[in-house]
Amino acid sequence: MSVDRLEATLEWVPGWAIGATLLALGTVLALLVHAIAMRAGERLFGGKERFGPALLAQTRGPAMLALVLLGARLIVSIAPFPEPLSLALQRILTLAFVLLVGWIAVCAIDIAAGIYLQRFRLDVEDNLPARKHVTQVHILRRAAKTLVAIITLAAGLMTFDSVRQYGVSLFASAGVAGLIVGFAARPVLSNLIAGIQLAITQPIRVDDAVVVEGEWGRIEEITSTYIVVRLWDWRRLVVPLSYFIEKPFQNWTREGTAIIGAVMIYVHYGAPVDRIRKKLEEIVKASKLWDGQVVSLQVTDLKEGTMELRALASARNAPNAWDLRCEIREKLVAFLQKELPSALPGGHANIVAENASPAAQTDAPGPNERRQAPPAEPSAPR
Numbered sequence: 402m403s404v405d406r407l408e409a410t411l412e413w414v415p416g417w418a419i420g421a422t423l424l425a426l427g428t429v430l431a432l433l434v435h436a437i438a439m440r441a442g443e444r445l446f447g448g449k450e451r452f453g454p455a456l457l458a459q460t461r462g463p464a465m466l467a468l469v470l471l472g473a474r475l476i477v478s479i480a481p482f483p484e485p486l487s488l489a490l491q492r493i494l495t496l497a498f499v500l501l502v503g504w505i506a507v508c509a510i511d512i513a514a515g516i517y518l519q520r521f522r523l524d525v526e527d528n529l530p531a532r533k534h535v536t537q538v539h540i541l542r543r544a545a546k547t548l549v550a551i552i553t554l555a556a557g558l559m560t561f562d563s564v565r566q567y568g569v570s571l572f573a574s575a576g577v578a579g580l581i582v583g584f585a586a587r588p589v590l591s592n593l594i595a596g597i598q599l600a601i602t603q604p605i606r607v608d609d610a611v612v613v614e615g616e617w618g619r620i621e622e623i624t625s626t627y628i629v630v631r632l633w634d635w636r637r638l639v640v641p642l643s644y645f646i647e648k649p650f651q652n653w654t655r656e657g658t659a660i661i662g663a664v665m666i667y668v669h670y671g672a673p674v675d676r677i678r679k680k681l682e683e684i685v686k687a688s689k690l691w692d693g694q695v696v697s698l699q700v701t702d703l704k705e706g707t708m709e710l711r712a713l714a715s716a717r718n719a720p721n722a723w724d725l726r727c728e729i730r731e732k733l734v735a736f737l738q739k740e741l742p743s744a745l746p747g748g749h750a751n752i753v754a755e756n757a758s759p760a761a762q763t764d765a766p767g768p769n770e771r772r773q774a775p776p777a778e779p780s781a782p783r
Contacts, residue, residue: 430472432465432468463501463504463505463508464505466501467498470497470501473494474494474498495560496560503556506553507546507549510542510545510546514539517534517538518534518535521534521535523535523607532608532654536603536605536606537601539607540597541597541600543596543625544600544625547625591643592625592626592642593625593626595641595642595645596623596626596642598646599642599645604645604652604655605620605623605650605652607621607623608621609653609654610652610654610718611651611652612650613640613644616630616632617719618630618632618633618636618638621637623642625642626641626642627639627640628642628644628645653719654718658717658719659715659717660715660718660719660722661695661722662714662723662725663711663712663726664712664733665701665710665711665712666709666710666711666712666730666733666734667704667707667709668708668745668746669707669745669747670706670707671743672708672737672741673744674708676741677698677736677737678697681696681698681712681714681729684729685714685729688725690716690721691714691715691716692715692717692721694715695713696715697712698711698712698713699711712729714726
């Protein structure tokens with residue numbers, strides 16, 4: 402059949418029918434290309450723990466749909482569809498293709514982050530290296546996904562002429578409006594930049610023990626705009642990212658989890674400090690919470706009628722240090738009450754008064770004795 406005769410035959414076929422046929426052929430061709438590409442990718446990438454096979458498995462469906470949309474977009478541009486329908490289909494297909502590419506990019510970021518973090522564990526005692534890498538990856542992943550979303554949205558909007566022209570005219574002539582938009586977006590941008598800075602410098606990490614706004618807790622989650630601190634009583638304190646860049650805070654696990662706990666005790670001046678110190682060492686060494694590093698007792702202050710003793714003991718982490726401090730308080734107070742009651746504040750005065758009472762009673766006149774002037778009251782202890 403000659404070309405002229407073929408053209409004469411096709412003149413009787415509606416344009417939409419020819420376009421639909423071409424779309425069907427393009428879809429079949431795109432599916433064939435996708436199958437060949439998947440098979441080549443599976444042969445090229447080996448191993449189940451690598452990035453390539455995981456990416457192929459997660460994006461098989463989106464990649465197939467993206468190829469179909471790309472082929473349909475090319476065919477619509479040459480198929481004999483009516484011009485309004487052709488333009489509409491081209492824009493819709495282009496927008497869908499851009500969104501699918503963005504989706505595939507987000508999947509690739511998640512897969513890469515997951516594979517990288519497989520080598521680190523947070524459920525071990527010495528998890529400092531793991532917390533460093535987990536924090537960096539979480540913050541950078543969120544920043545990368547935000548950037549991909551912005552680029553995808555911008556590319557999708559640029560497919561429409563009206564939006565593109567409006568954006569160009571807006572940035573060209575409406576500088577004031579641009580300043581207003583930039584000022585309104587300042588908190589979002591500042592938090593995004595703060596997140597990147599936190600990922601690089603790492604003043605905090607996931608599972609760090611911190612004191613924020615007078616509250617003790619652990620870093621539970623780091624997002625692209627805020628940080629969730631799980632407090633000791635299971636409350637959640639939500640703090641913006643910029644807070645940890647602009648304001649001071651305490652990080653108890655910056656370089657390690659070990660920490661020293663302090664217990665303050667107030668005793669009388671006559672208390673035997675050496676004996677109390679030996680009892681403290683006995684209590685701490687018998688406790689499973691002590692890490693075997695630091696234990697000491699010092700006289701840190703002298704007040705009117707009392708001495709201030711500071712007992713120090715170290716533990717592997719903050720929760721153990723808290724429990725160890727409570728144990729030291731309880732057992733030292735019990736020791737003082739049982740063995741050294743006179744060492745407690747006010748205990749010496751009570752003992753002097755009790756010892757003076759029998760003597761006063763023996764000096765009292767009998768019934769047949771001449772009544773004399775009462776003895777002088779005992780002076781207060783100095």
